[in-house]
Amino acid sequence: MAEIDALPFAFVFKPQTMALVVIDMQRDFAEPGGFGASLGNDVGRITAIVPTVKKLIEGFRAAGLPVIHTMECHKPDLSDLPPTKRNRGNPSIRIGDVGPMGRVLISGEPGTAILDELAPLPGEIVIEKPGKGAFYATSFGDNIRRLGAQQLVFAGVTTEVCVQTTMREANDRGYECLLAEDATESYFAEFKTAAIAMIRAQGAIVGWTATTDQVLEGIANA
Ligand code: C5J
Secondary structure, rough: OOOOEEEEOOOOOOOHHHHEEEEEHHHHHHHOOHHHHHHHOOOOHHHHHHHHHHHHHHHHHHHOOOOOEEEEOOOOOOOOOOHHHHHHHOOOOOOOOOOOOOEEEOOHHHOOOHHHOOOOOOEEEEEEEEOOOOOOOOOHHHHHHHHOOOOOEEEOOOHHHHHHHHHHHHHOOOOOEEEEEEEOOOOOOOHHHHHHHHHHHHHOOEEEEEEHHHHHHHHHOO
């Protein structure tokens, strides 16, 4: 067994059963003209973490550990988009509408793609998910079971929405989850801080948190 120096206490893992899950590092959340910006958010907060997410991904790849990528997106015919999701709020463009990067959050459109710097390598698992959580209506659960993963490290956006939802879903299914604090971001600084505090409160009730360097040091020493 190996350890990562984490909060609220050491995260114990076996390298053979550890995987990285990178949530929704898509152009639609990180670039002007995308879904995140259409809701009035400052997408610069998301682009700022790209080098750290890249470092984490490269560390997992170098150690021969699996990297799984998720993308929030919908079918072109919108059959997997509940009207409640499409109609909620007051965005300048809605999911499925044509924006500057193609149809917003639709599978195969340019804006839906993962950022070039963080692009999946051939053979890495990529999960297209219609919900905020990665388990809902996807093969994510089957894929991590097939890999034999038991400990999951999470990165990506946004901390309090898709990242936290997926961590909670994974925690309920018996996975031990760690959030790389500096490889995740929210459009709202206070939501990120609160989500991290919630996750590791009450004796790691949802999971652990650590910096990217702490995660990579733990892996290097394993
Ligand atoms: C949101 C996500 N925030 N990936 N999606 O709508 O967190």
